[in-house]
Structure formats: structure tokens, C-alpha cells
Amino acid sequence: MSSEAQHKDGVITRREFLNAAAAGAAFLSLAAVFAGLFRFLKPKVAYEEATKFKIGTPDNFPVGVVTKFDEKGVFVFSSEDGLYAISCVCTHLGCMVALTDTGFACPCHGSMFNKNGKVVGGPAPRALPWLQISRSVDGSLEVDTAMEVSAGTLFKIA
Structure with a gap:
């Protein structure tokens, strides 16, 4: 059975799975970096009542x-x-x-x-x-x- 036949049956190859996993990991890493950068835009300040x-x-x-x-x-x-x-x-x-x-x-x-x-x-x-x-x-x-x-x-x- 050729790989094209397996691919048509809805089964993905190991190479395709690893490529998708690597792309997902890269996307999540970039999302975490940007989330950290945007967090610096709003300072975390605790406003306390004057003593x-x-x-x-x-x-x-x-x-x-x-x-x-x-x-x-x-x-x-x-x-x-x-x-x-x-x-x-x-x-x-x-x-x-x-x-x-x-x-x-x-x-x-x-x-x-x-x-x-x-x-x-x-x-x-x-x-x-x-x-x-x-x-x-x-x-x-x-x-x-x-x-x-x-x-x-x-x-x-x-």
C-alpha cells in the first residue's frame, strides 16, 4: 500500500504529525512571548489607602x-x-x-x-x-x- 492510499483513508503519516506538532509548539511559544510583552504595557500597581x-x-x-x-x-x-x-x-x-x-x-x-x-x-x-x-x-x-x-x-x- 502506498502512502497516498493511507493518506486518503484519513490516516496521517508520522512526518505530517511531527510537522504539525512542531508548528503548534512554535505557535504556542510565540503566543507566550507576545503575552509577556503585552503584560509590560499595563503596570501592575497596587493602590493602597493612604496611611x-x-x-x-x-x-x-x-x-x-x-x-x-x-x-x-x-x-x-x-x-x-x-x-x-x-x-x-x-x-x-x-x-x-x-x-x-x-x-x-x-x-x-x-x-x-x-x-x-x-x-x-x-x-x-x-x-x-x-x-x-x-x-x-x-x-x-x-x-x-x-x-x-x-x-x-x-x-x-x-
Whole structure:
């Protein structure tokens, strides 16, 4: 039987199969190269929320007032000596702590913190961080959630 007869029966030869496989591999390789090139046209950038946010002017914080910024996870306290900010994100699993008479309490897992944010009970591994307060160029105050300061650090209002 000649190869032409086999070819007419719908059976391809080994040579034809290898040629088709080589062409397919070359096509897939070129497609992968071009896909990689087109990927560079669109940069992979992760847009993150800014860590600094404005909380207003010092006039917004009379002495003895506690202001909670729920969307940012921060308590701002005003005392006679100045302002300070404490994160209200529990250091155990990230729940939002609530303000109590004795300090802070995590409603989810029972962590307890004193008024300075120090752990006094529960599974939290470390104290609530104190956050930096600064004055922006326009005179308003801003809190930076990425900048921790030591407990007891106050922002003096001049």
C-alpha cells in the first residue's frame, strides 16, 4: 500500500504529525512571548489607602473628649496636656475594640486593654499601638496609622 492510499483513508503519516506538532509548539511559544510583552504595557500597581488622614483642627478636640474615627480604626483623646491617638484595631485578630470605663475591650475574642492600650487580659499578643499625630501644612491635624509612637507620647497644642 502506498502512502497516498493511507493518506486518503484519513490516516496521517508520522512526518505530517511531527510537522504539525512542531508548528503548534512554535505557535504556542510565540503566543507566550507576545503575552509577556503585552503584560509590560499595563503596570501592575497596587493602590493602597493612604496611611495619613486629617482629623480637623485642635478646636475640634475640647479637653476630655474622645473621638472615634471608625473608618480609620483610631481613637483620638484630648487631655489638658495634649492629644494622643490609639489604634482601635485589636492586635489579636484585627477586630475593632470598644471603649469601656476601664480601657478597651474586644467584643469578638475577649481581649482587654487598660486606658493606655496595654493588654490586661485575653489572647491579644501586644498592646494597642499609639499613633503619631502631627500638624499638616494647612494647620489641620493628621494621624499617621503607619507611624507608631511610644505609649504616653502626646501632641502638644500650642
